[in-house]
Amino acid sequence: EAGVxxxxxxxxxxxxxxxxxxxSPISGHTSVYWYQQALGLxxxxxxxxxxxxxxxxxxxxxxxxxxxxxxYSSELNVNALELEDSALYLCASSFLGVTYExxxxxxxxxxxx
Amino acid sequence: AQSVTQLGSxxxxxxGALVLLRCNYSSSVPxxxxxxxxxxxxxxxLLLKYTSAATLVKGINGFEAEFxxxxxxxxxxxxxxxxxxxxxxxxxxxxxxxxxxxxxxxxGTRLTINP
Numbered sequence: 538e539a540g541v542x543x544x545x546x547x548x549x550x551x552x553x554x555x556x557x558x559x560x561s562p563i564s565g566h567t568s569v570y571w572y573q574q575a576l577g578l579x580x581x582x583x584x585x586x587x588x589x590x591x592x593x594x595x596x597x598x599x600x601x602x603x604x605x606x607x608x609y610s611s612e613l614n615v616n617a618l619e620l621e622d623s624a625l626y627l628c629a630s631s632f633l634g635v636t637y638e639x640x641x642x643x644x645x646x647x648x649x650x
Numbered sequence: 651a652q653s654v655t656q657l658g659s660x661x662x663x664x665x666g667a668l669v670l671l672r673c674n675y676s677s678s679v680p681x682x683x684x685x686x687x688x689x690x691x692x693x694x695x696l697l698l699k700y701t702s703a704a705t706l707v708k709g710i711n712g713f714e715a716e717f718x719x720x721x722x723x724x725x726x727x728x729x730x731x732x733x734x735x736x737x738x739x740x741x742x743x744x745x746x747x748x749x750x751x752x753x754x755x756x757x758g759t760r761l762t763i764n765p
Contacts, residue, residue, distance in 0.1 A: 579757045582754070633751075637682050637746070638682075639696075641686070641694040
């Protein structure tokens with residue numbers, strides 16, 4: 538069974554540009570979560586999508602947004618990039634069941650210069 | 651809101667020695683608890699989970715964790731460390747507020763194995 542996939546692996550942008558990150562969940566999973574892992578800040582919850590709807594968002598500004606497509610894949614968009622947006626962005630998926638366990642992809646390393 | 655505290659940002663043990671990574675949580679309701687491992691330049695891999703069944707949970711790669719409600723702890727152990735265990739380990743608790751789910755992570759513990 539294929540795991541969670543993310544693309545691209547690395548992304549280099551300049552300040553002020555927009556970044557788009559993509560995630561494909563495990564087959565059968567309807568929930569997609571995005572986390573930011575910035576140096577020194579640990580893993581911070583960004584967004585949760587389920588069945589195409591945004592269900593919850595973390596304490597991030599509106600320039601962090603995303604969507605979930607009918608096939609449950611997801612896209613994270615970061616507008617007006619700032620240097621501090623440089624981080625590893627991790628996507629996770631889960632089946633909205635009892636255990637709430639999430640399975641993570643390898644991440645996209647975003648570097649803002 | 652729930653929180654997770656991992657005691658010790660860095661732990662170093664010798665190969666073959668006991669590994670003990672500490673995790674304490676705060677939760678007003680019975681929690682779901684998880685340990686994840688992150689190898690360099692990779693995503694997170696689920697090691698084990700506690701979902702209110704047996705308090706001693708066995709995971710992959712010889713790791714296990716014990717849920718102790720009285721101590722609000724979920725420490726991770728492995729009897730004999732291997733060089734391949736060198737990684738960063740994250741303890742997490744699931745939080746559900748008004749139907750919205752997310753994982754709350756501890757700050758992580760970097761495990762170094764000395765030959």
